[in-house]
Amino acid sequence: MQTSDVTYDHGKGDDLLANDLPSKGAGQSRWQGIAFAALLLAAPSFAGDFWLSVFMMPWLILSLAGIGLNITTGYAGLLSIGAGGFMAVGAYGMYAFAVHGGIENFLVILLLGGLATAIVGFLVGIPSTRIGGFYVIVTTLAAQFFLVWLFGDVPWFYNYSPVPTIALPPTVQLFGLNLTNDPIVSYYFVVVTVIALTWVAKNLVESPIGRNWIAVRDMNIAAQVIGIKVNSSKILAFAIGGFYLGIAGALWAFLFLQNGSPEGFGLDKSFQVLFLIIIGGMGTIRGNFIGAAFVLLLPIVITAASSWIFGNSEFQGLLSNTDNVIFGALIVLILIKEPEGFDKLIRNLSTKIQR
C-alpha cells in the first residue's frame, strides 16, 4: 500500500473534517435544538395519527440509528457496515429480556437491549485496535452476517416459535401504559427517548471523549503521540454507537413495525443507515435528522413523480429501480462535491444569510 502518499491518500481523513469546534454557533445551536424538540412534542396537535406513525416515528428512530452509526463512523472514522446487525441485537436482546428474563417494564428491557448491543459493539470493536479504519468493514460485515444468522437460525432467540419473527408479549408495559397499542403514547415515548439521547450525544461529541474520536479519525498516530488512548477510544466508539443502534433497533421493531424479523435487519438496513449519514453529514448530529428524512421521503417522491410521468406503462421495471439509481448517484455526487453532506450545505447557507 505504498501508493498512498501520491495518489489516493489513505488514512488521512482531511475530506471528512466536520464542524469540529462548536465555537460561535454553540448558543444558536442550543436554541435550534430546543425549538426542534418543542416542535416534535407539539406535533400530535397538528399532525394526524397516520402521519405520526407512518412518517414521524420511523424518521425519529432512523435518525437515532444514524446518530449511533455516526458516532462510530462519522466521528471515530471506523467504517461500519454492521448497523443492521446491531439494531437486530437491540430488538432480539430486548425480546430475550422480556421472554426469558420475565421483565415487564418496557423502559428497563429497552435499556438492557441497548446495553447488550453495547457489549456486542465492544466485542466487534476489539479487532479494530489491530487494523486500520478501512479493514473494519470486514469485521463489521462479519458481525452483520453472523448476527442475522444467529437470530434467524437459533430458536432460543425467537422463543422456539415456528418462524423467527418476534413481537413483545402484551404483559410488557411502561408503568401501566400499553405502548404498543396507542400511537400517541408510543409517539411520545419515541420523541422523549430520541430527544434525550440526542442531547446526550451532542454533549458527548463535544466532550473530551468526542474530541479524542475526531483526533483518532483524522490522524491516528498523531493522536497517539499526544497521549490519546487510541485503542480504548475506538472500542468506546463501537460500544456507544452500538448502544444507540440497539435502542433504535428495538424501537424500530416494537414501536414502529410492531414486530421484528432477521431479514428486516439485513445488509440493506445497514446500507440505509450508512447512506443516511453520508447524505445528512458525517460527523454531525443534526445531519442525521436531515439524512433520515431524505432516505424515507425520497422513494415516496420518486414513485409519485415517476408514476405521474410514465403512468403505469411498460416502464414499471425501470421504475422500481429508479430509487437505487438516484440514491447511488446522490451518494457519489455528495462525496465528490460536498463530503460533509447536507448539514454543511445548511451551515454554508446560514452563514451567507447572516452576512
Place this chain on the structure above:
Amino acid sequence: MSTFLETLISGVLTGMMYSLVAISFILIFRASGVFNYAQGAMMLFSTLFFVTMLGEGAPFIVALLIAIITSVLLAVAVERVVLRPMANSSAVTLFMATLGVSYVVNGLAQGILGTETQGLDLGIEDTPIFVGGVLVSRFDLWAAGFSLCVVILLALFFSRTRLGISVRAVADDTAAAQSVGINLSRIWQVSWALSAVVGLFAGMIWGASQGVSFSLEFLILKALPVLIIGGFTSIEGAIVAGILVGGGEALAETYLSPYIGGGLGSWFAYVLAVAFLLIRPTGLFGDAAIERV
C-alpha cells in the same frame, strides 16, 4: 473418506471462482488504492448484457466481444467520472463512493435488462466424472482450469509486457513511477479495464453454473474475506485464500451444520477472515501496511 474428498474438491474448485473475483479487485486496488465495491454490480451488468445478447440470437464470439468492450467502457467511465475527481480522498470515502456506483449500475442493469434469472450455456456438460475413485463435477473442473488460464495470462502480462511492468511499477512506488515518465492516468485506465474483463469472465463462469441474476452482485461479499486472507495486493494470495475459503466453507457446511444448524455459508468465510485479521492483519501475502504521521 471419499465424501470428505468430494466435498473438499468441489469446495476448492468453487474457491477458484472466488479467487477470480478477488483478482479483479486486486487489479484496481494495487494500482490506485480503490476498493471497488461496484465490481459486483459491474460484473452483473456486463454478464447480463452478454446473456441478453445471446438470447437475442447474437453469435457467441460477437456477443463476447461486445460484452468485453462494453464492460471496459463502463469501467473506464466509472474511473474517469467518479474516482478521478476524488483522488486524494481517504480510502474509506473512496469505498463509499463505489458503494454509490454499485447502486447506480445495479439499478440500471436490472431496470434495462430485467430482473429474471437467465440461464447461460457455455457448452460444457455438467456431468460428474470419476478421477481416481472420487466424483468430480466436469463443469467445476472446466471452470477451475479456465480461472487458472486467466491467472497465467495475467502473470505473463505483468512480467513480460512493457505495460504490465509499468502497472507493477505504479503499484510499487507511484512517485518513482511518475518520475520516470509513466503516465499515471493511463495505468489507472488499464487497471480498471483489465479488472472489468476478469470480472466479466468470473461472472460468466458463475452465471453458467448458478444462472445470471441479481445474486451475482453478492459474489463480491464472497470475495472480500478472500482478499483479507490473501492480502489486498497479492494475486498469489488471492488464489491460495480462494481455495482456503472455498474448501473450508464446503467442509464446514457438511461437517459443522449438523451441530450448529445450516446456513453457515453466509458467515463462515467472514469469521475465518476476522481470525486472520487478528493473527496476521496484512493477510498471507500482503504488503505490510505502513502508517505515516
